[in-house]
Structure formats: structure tokens, C-alpha cells
Amino acid sequence: MNKVSNERVPVLIVGGAYTGLSTALGLAHHGVKPLLVERRPTTSTLPKAWGLNPRTMELLDTIPGVGADVRAAMGNGTMPAVRSGASVRVATQPEIDPTPFIAAYQAMTAAPVCFLPQSTIEKILRSRAEDLGADLRFGTELVSWTQDDDAVTATLRDVSSGHEYTVQADYLVAADGNTSPIRTSLGIPLEGGGRVGHVYVITFEADLTSYFTPGHFVVVGIPGSGTSVIHDSFGVTTLWVDYFPEEGQSEADFTEEKCLERVRNAIGVPDLECRIANARPFPLNHQLAERFVDGRVILAGDAAHACPPVGGQGGNLAIQDGYDVAWRLALILTGQAGPALLDTYPQERRPVINITLEREVALLGVAEGRILSTFDESQPIPTLREQLGFRYHSPAVRTEPGDDMSLQEDPAAPTGRPGTRAPHVRLTLDGETLSTHDLFGKEFVLLTGDDGAEWVDAAAKVADRFGVGLVSRQIGVRFVDADNVWRSRYGIESAGAALVRPDAVIAWRCKDAADDPERELAEALTAVLAR
Structure with missing residues (x-):
């Protein structure tokens, strides 16, 4: 269907992964119907970014049906079993008892810890956003855009037909990933360590029923080998391998034959029947945009910040950003709040996000950024203080006289101070x-x-x-x-x-x-x- 030129929409969202979908879902939930464009034909099909923390689940639970859909997809899934050993075959006993962590969470929140792959969660977010009236156009890319005091004007292209058309929006949300062309065009500098490492991610198919219980999420670290095996509750298995292009390694070191050898060594079965489904490099970034808002353009998710995946918080930050942008824009666009409410998004989020980024980088554990060669069993989940004990400061919070500017408190002993959860x-x-x-x-x-x-x-x-x-x-x-x-x-x-x-x-x-x-x-x- 040809789209009409000069469409007017309240919000144009560029990017259809976690950030864009959660922004679209949040806006639609508040009665504002956004337009989302994503150049890929559909949501993610590869397993990655496993896990939603309780803070993220609390936010998703506020939108009817979303939390229920996530729980239904989880089934009887539990906290991941974490093992360590020379191979999957010999690493049979969990090394971490999750009971204390589960008890600690349950004292502070009614929301669960969710261990589902991003590919599953994105489908849920997309379905619910469309049910609420969001216009999600996959297979559509942003060609160019400009902004002035009154609007953002964008040229969009249907990838399959090549048809181009223009759209005007009150606001543009850049949910276009860590390389963000929108951020680059605005000239927004990045802080942080930049590229701090690489891994190679190999997704494979094999009969591993002898080593993994169906419906359970298991992580097996193999010390000294630079590898880790992740087997999710859907039976999808991936091998994460240390990858050092700066030391001369290249994708030629990950041919199908070499990937098979790595998989068989990690499982500990030399003649394992196995099919490599996908193999790809994955950069580890540490970056924080100097600013999250530029006129009518808002950076969110990886476009605004990125961190290594060791603690699994990148996807959580992305969904939380989308939620935070959505409720503010909805109030502004419906006349309930002034435009300056948008400025409180970076004022609040940026300092709190930086704490998580710094911790994720610290979890790399080795100075040269080797993510997997040292398996750290002391960090099975991120700290509760970051997830539930954050504290915001901005004009959208009425700080009390004599209060301090702390960014965290103990969520097990909440104070009820403005700015806290x-x-x-x-x-x-x-x-x-x-x-x-x-x-x-x-x-x-x-x-x-x-x-x-x-x-x-x-x-x-x-x-x-x-x-x-x-x-x-x-x-x-x-x-x-x-x-x-x-x-x-x-x-x-x-x-x-x-x-x-x-x-x-x-x-x-x-x-x-x-x-x-x-x-x-x-x-x-x-x-x-x-x-």
C-alpha cells in the first residue's frame, strides 16, 4: 500500500527493537498513536539479551496484558543454573544457589525475574503495541530528516518497493542502536571507553538432552578457554567465544568447520552431531551520549548508551528508557505537561544509567577486556541497589529541604523520599x-x-x-x-x-x-x- 506524503504523526520512532517497541507500546498505552519504522522485515529472530530484571517487569506490568504474556511465555522457567567446568559434559552441578537472591527480590517486589530471549519478548511487545493502535512499519527505513522549532520532517522508504514518502512528527525518538546515524548526524559526542572488547556468538543445534533439563535456563562457563555456553528455556543453545581482532583474529577464524570444533570442545563430545545455525561477531561497547535530547529529537536505548552484556542490563535499560520517554511525551502531547518535562528524562536517567555502565565494564574482570576467559560466579545477577534502589533528581521530583543528592539507597530499607522508586x-x-x-x-x-x-x-x-x-x-x-x-x-x-x-x-x-x-x-x- 502506498503511503501518503506529508503524513502528520505525534511521534516518529526509528528502530524496532527493545527501545523502539517499548516506546511505541508506552505511547499507545497512554493514548498517543506513534509511527515506528524499522528497516528489518520483522523483530529479532536470534537469541540474545536474555533476561528482564524486576524493575523492567514492574514497568511492563503496568500495561494491561504485557506482564501476563511474558509470564505465559516463561512457563515454569526459573533462575538460571550457573555451572563451571572443563566442558558442559563434566559441569553438571550448579555452583550458585539462587534461593537467597529470589528471597531478596520477593521481599522488595512482586515482579519476577524473567529469563526469556529478546526474540521472544520483542514479539510480545510488538503484538501488544499494535493491539493498542501503534503504527509499526517493518521493512521501512529512514532516508533523511530535518527538524525546526515546530516539527521533525522525515523521508521514509519502503525497503521492498523503494517507494519514498514524507512524514512530519512533533518528536523523533532515535532508537537506532549503538551506531545511531541520527546521533551521529546531530554531532553528539560519546563518553566512556568506546570499544572495550569483542566476542563471537555461535548459535547451534544439537541434541543436548543429556546435559540440560528441558525448560531450564543454564549458563556454563569454561575457565581458561575463553568460552561460555548458554542454553535457554526454549532449547536454543549459543556459544560465546572470546574474539580479539586487535590481535590478528578475523572472521576467517570462525569458519563453519572451526565453529563446529569449538562447539564440540565446549560440550566435551568430539563427535557431537551439530548444525551451526548462525555465527556472528558482537562488539562490546562502553559509551554514554553527552546529551539525550536535542531539540525535538530524543536518544534512547543503545543510541544513548551501551555497555558490555556481562550483567545482562543493556536490554533492561533500553526498555526502561522507552517507558520513561513514552509517559513524558504522552503528557506533553496531550497538554497535561509543559515541554520542559522532556528535559527531566536525561536529567534523571543519565546519572543512574552511568552507574550501571560502569559496573558492567568492571564485570569484564580482566584489564584487556576478555569477557569469558574468567568466569565470575560471584556475580550471578546485578545488584539490587541498581535495579530497585535508584534515585532520580530533576524538577519532576520535589526534593525535600535538607535532603542529599544521592543516586542510590538500600531498596530493602526504603525511605519513601521523592525521586526513589x-x-x-x-x-x-x-x-x-x-x-x-x-x-x-x-x-x-x-x-x-x-x-x-x-x-x-x-x-x-x-x-x-x-x-x-x-x-x-x-x-x-x-x-x-x-x-x-x-x-x-x-x-x-x-x-x-x-x-x-x-x-x-x-x-x-x-x-x-x-x-x-x-x-x-x-x-x-x-x-x-x-x-
């Missing part, structure tokens, strides 16, 4: 168990206690006056605090209130009753929304 508290509603996080996502939520009736009235008046999505929830009235911890975790009294943003971050709180709740809430919301 809203703590998980187990609630019951009409006999059903839920989490405080089940209350967040679509709009702003004002939490108050059983003595907070004045805040409930104030929220209704402010929502009507401002024309914004704002609802109140009284803990202790219908919503029962099953463990009697919600006030301590949020740092307020029963007559106080906490304002939670759509991304489940505390924007503001009043620790106790206020003389004029409506005025207090209106002032806070005016600042947070950059109105």
Missing part, C-alpha cells in the same frame, strides 16, 4: 492480594492513609482543575496494608500523602496533614509537570 507493599483488596505497584502506571496516583480524606478531596479537585490524570488511593480504606508497613516504607503518617508518577517513582510527599491540601498538591503537580 515507590516501595512495594503487599495489599489486599476485597480478599485479593496485590502490590502497591498494581496501582501505578496509567496516571499519577496520590497515596494517603485512613486519616487522609482531605487529600482524597484535594486530588479530585486538582485533577479536574488541571485536566490531568490523577487518582487517589487510601491505604486502610478498602486497600488493606497486610503487613502494617506501608507508612514506614513511604515515610508518612496516616494523614500524610505521597504523589507517585506513572513510572512508579515518588514525585512528592507531605509527611503529615497539611493546612491546605489542595494548594499543596496543586503546587507540587505544577512543578512536576513543568506547567
Whole structure:
């Protein structure tokens, strides 16, 4: 079908992987129908970027159906079994007991750890985004673009037909990967170590039922060999091999015959029947864009930052970026917030992301960047502090007098300070168990206690006056605090209130009753929304 020139869309997203799909999904969830273009014909078909951490799952759970689809795809999947040995054949016993980590997560969040490949998760994100009305055009590429004070004008091309047409958008989201042509054209410098290493990824097919239990995710590190074997819950197996082009290695060292030899050595079966499905080099990058926003253009995901995959956080950061960009743009485009709200995206995300990037690089473990030759069993999952204990600072957070500018806190001992993730508290509603996080996502939520009736009235008046999505929830009235911890975790009294943003971050709180709740809430919301 020929597309009409001079289409007008609210948001044009370039790139159809994790970042672009999560941005499109988030916008559509908030009632803004974006256009996404991706030059590939479909979503990812190769297994990579296994695993979504609980923070990412909490965000996806706020969009109806997404979390349920992910859980259904997980089936009975569990935390990965981590083994180490001279080969898969002899490395039969897990070396890490995941029980303490699972218990630690469950005390802080109702969301699971998800170990699915990116290829599976992208299909879920795409399906749900299309169901909500997002226009996703795979097989379409960005040819050129310009921006001015009023819009971004882009020329697009249908890859199969060659037909070109123009589109105007209020905003352009660059979700076009770590080499990002959009970022390059803007001349945005990169910080970080740049290219810090390489691996070669070999996907193969073989009967490994003697070594892996169906439906279980297993990682086997082979110390000293520079290799690691990943067998996911779908039965797809990959071999990650240290690769050093700077030392003279090239793709000629990874012919099909040589790949077969590497696979058989790693499995420990010299005559293993095996088919190489795919073999490709994979660069390890450490980069952070100097700025994430340039006029009407927003960088997100790998276009804004990239890190080695040792801790599995690149994909999580990408989805979280997409979610954060989406709720801000939706509020701006629907007139609920001022354009300056967009500036809070880099102000908040960039410092917190940098902490994760630095840790991922540190996990390489060897000065010359050898990712796999040293298997570090002390780091089975990233730190909980990074995932759930982050803290944002920007005008979209009303910092309290005398507070510090810390970027992290212990998520096991939450303070409820503005800028932190809203703590998980187990609630019951009409006999059903839920989490405080089940209350967040679509709009702003004002939490108050059983003595907070004045805040409930104030929220209704402010929502009507401002024309914004704002609802109140009284803990202790219908919503029962099953463990009697919600006030301590949020740092307020029963007559106080906490304002939670759509991304489940505390924007503001009043620790106790206020003389004029409506005025207090209106002032806070005016600042947070950059109105």
C-alpha cells in the first residue's frame, strides 16, 4: 500500500527493537498513536539479551496484558543454573544457589525475574503495541530528516518497493542502536571507553538432552578457554567465544568447520552431531551520549548508551528508557505537561544509567577486556541497589529541604523520599492480594492513609482543575496494608500523602496533614509537570 506524503504523526520512532517497541507500546498505552519504522522485515529472530530484571517487569506490568504474556511465555522457567567446568559434559552441578537472591527480590517486589530471549519478548511487545493502535512499519527505513522549532520532517522508504514518502512528527525518538546515524548526524559526542572488547556468538543445534533439563535456563562457563555456553528455556543453545581482532583474529577464524570444533570442545563430545545455525561477531561497547535530547529529537536505548552484556542490563535499560520517554511525551502531547518535562528524562536517567555502565565494564574482570576467559560466579545477577534502589533528581521530583543528592539507597530499607522508586507493599483488596505497584502506571496516583480524606478531596479537585490524570488511593480504606508497613516504607503518617508518577517513582510527599491540601498538591503537580 502506498503511503501518503506529508503524513502528520505525534511521534516518529526509528528502530524496532527493545527501545523502539517499548516506546511505541508506552505511547499507545497512554493514548498517543506513534509511527515506528524499522528497516528489518520483522523483530529479532536470534537469541540474545536474555533476561528482564524486576524493575523492567514492574514497568511492563503496568500495561494491561504485557506482564501476563511474558509470564505465559516463561512457563515454569526459573533462575538460571550457573555451572563451571572443563566442558558442559563434566559441569553438571550448579555452583550458585539462587534461593537467597529470589528471597531478596520477593521481599522488595512482586515482579519476577524473567529469563526469556529478546526474540521472544520483542514479539510480545510488538503484538501488544499494535493491539493498542501503534503504527509499526517493518521493512521501512529512514532516508533523511530535518527538524525546526515546530516539527521533525522525515523521508521514509519502503525497503521492498523503494517507494519514498514524507512524514512530519512533533518528536523523533532515535532508537537506532549503538551506531545511531541520527546521533551521529546531530554531532553528539560519546563518553566512556568506546570499544572495550569483542566476542563471537555461535548459535547451534544439537541434541543436548543429556546435559540440560528441558525448560531450564543454564549458563556454563569454561575457565581458561575463553568460552561460555548458554542454553535457554526454549532449547536454543549459543556459544560465546572470546574474539580479539586487535590481535590478528578475523572472521576467517570462525569458519563453519572451526565453529563446529569449538562447539564440540565446549560440550566435551568430539563427535557431537551439530548444525551451526548462525555465527556472528558482537562488539562490546562502553559509551554514554553527552546529551539525550536535542531539540525535538530524543536518544534512547543503545543510541544513548551501551555497555558490555556481562550483567545482562543493556536490554533492561533500553526498555526502561522507552517507558520513561513514552509517559513524558504522552503528557506533553496531550497538554497535561509543559515541554520542559522532556528535559527531566536525561536529567534523571543519565546519572543512574552511568552507574550501571560502569559496573558492567568492571564485570569484564580482566584489564584487556576478555569477557569469558574468567568466569565470575560471584556475580550471578546485578545488584539490587541498581535495579530497585535508584534515585532520580530533576524538577519532576520535589526534593525535600535538607535532603542529599544521592543516586542510590538500600531498596530493602526504603525511605519513601521523592525521586526513589515507590516501595512495594503487599495489599489486599476485597480478599485479593496485590502490590502497591498494581496501582501505578496509567496516571499519577496520590497515596494517603485512613486519616487522609482531605487529600482524597484535594486530588479530585486538582485533577479536574488541571485536566490531568490523577487518582487517589487510601491505604486502610478498602486497600488493606497486610503487613502494617506501608507508612514506614513511604515515610508518612496516616494523614500524610505521597504523589507517585506513572513510572512508579515518588514525585512528592507531605509527611503529615497539611493546612491546605489542595494548594499543596496543586503546587507540587505544577512543578512536576513543568506547567
